[in-house]
Amino acid sequence: MTDLPSTMRAIDPEAAGGPDVLRLVDRPVPRPGEGELLIRVAAAGVNRPDILQRQGNYPPPPGAPSIPGLEVAGTVVALGQGADARLLGRPVMALLAGGGYADYAIAPSGQCLAVPPALSMVEAAALPETLFTVWSNLFERGRASPGETVLVHGGTSGIGTIAILLGKLFNLTVIVTAGGAEKCARARALGADHAIDYRAEDFVAAVKAIAPSGIDVVLDMVGGDYLPRNLAVLGPEGRHVSIAVQRGATAEIPIWQVMQKRLTLTGSTLRARDVGFKTDLRNTLARTVWPFLADGRLRPVIDATFPLGRAADAHARMEEGAHVGKIVLVMDGA
Incomplete structure (x- = not known):
């Protein structure tokens, strides 16, 4: 040196x-x-x-x-x-x-x-931060596999944009939420199959309309009251992966729903x-x-x-x- x-x-x-x-x-x-x-x-x-x-x-x-x-x-x-x-x-x-x-x-x-x-x-x-985080959580902890449908909150964030891009490279159907019509348009331009403006519509109803039988994985950086809403859109054997808690670190969840749909709740920090x-x-x-x-x-x-x-x-x-x-x-x- x-x-x-x-x-x-x-x-x-x-x-x-x-x-x-x-x-x-x-x-x-x-x-x-x-x-x-x-x-x-x-x-x-x-x-x-x-x-x-x-x-x-x-x-x-x-x-x-x-x-x-x-x-x-x-x-x-x-x-x-x-x-x-x-x-x-x-x-x-x-x-x-x-x-x-x-x-x-x-x-x-x-x-x-x-x-x-x-x-x-x-x-x-x-x-590095986004690649390590998305791969570890969406593909390893969340076990996202080709042909599955995933929901990513914060679709135009650094994490969200990489999740969209990797999702398309690995043949996932990617649904994102974003704030405003312009951000939703940007997300779709990057390859998101569906972009939901959470300011204008209920994302639970919108996801259920897209995938009535439920989706496979949620990658969530919101936490708080989003957690039970996320569980509502997961299908049987669905996986919920928490990576941040922007709306709060605690939540009340419907345990019967977890049991009936055999859901997995996981998460990590890096x-x-x-x-x-x-x-x-x-x-x-x-x-x-x-x-x-x-x-x-x-x-x-x-x-x-x-x-x-x-x-x-x-x-x-x-x-x-x-x-x-x-x-x-x-x-x-x-």
Whole structure:
């Protein structure tokens, strides 16, 4: 690391608050430990958990940096002991437990994927958190299989847009909910088979009209009072997968319905899972999804980019709720 600077720019707020706490500061360039890579960051994805962390509602897991940012793309510039030496000097996209809003970030080598030439660094930075989350929850926990019908809430979010794109690549019928006619139109343009404007109609009635016998999987980031409504649209052997709780962390459910339809209720978080789990998931993605990235059949939807120094504007954009796809921070010119 002798050719690297000792300090870097980063977003590392000292206290919780609104977007205005996201200001540039100087921090030491981190050093990679065993099995880790140091990445010179070109771009970093912005995700809903970053906002929760900024607000003081989602602290980093033990050992993770206080700097927010769960996904980056950049070039590997240094290796820790035991890290994959083949990655030195190569462009990678990486899933992090934190630290992405900075010029340099650390990632376990097992949480990195090579950036294919078909993707820009901005596109690559928009992928790890959503790909790992959607694959783990929709396809593994939810067991979505070709020919099945799935309901995805938040269809124009980063998670939602990737779920649409992967769903079509893996021959699912995809129903989404979104807020407003324009967002529904965008979702259908991406490949959603049906898009329901939850502001204008009851999504339960709309889904039942589309699939009277019930659907197979719900991928839910809403929680709260949506949970029993989701169960109402599931068919026999249906699976409900919770990944966030934007409308509340508790719900009352009809247990007889769960029993009669033999439903499965599951869910997960990703950030606190260990490196071994994430490495296994990376290996699965490399086998199943990376080929679609390499040939250009899968690329993320980018809503907007902001320089690192305007991270506050990026968070404000996400909190406004008008975005479609991913918001990304870029390091050059910040």
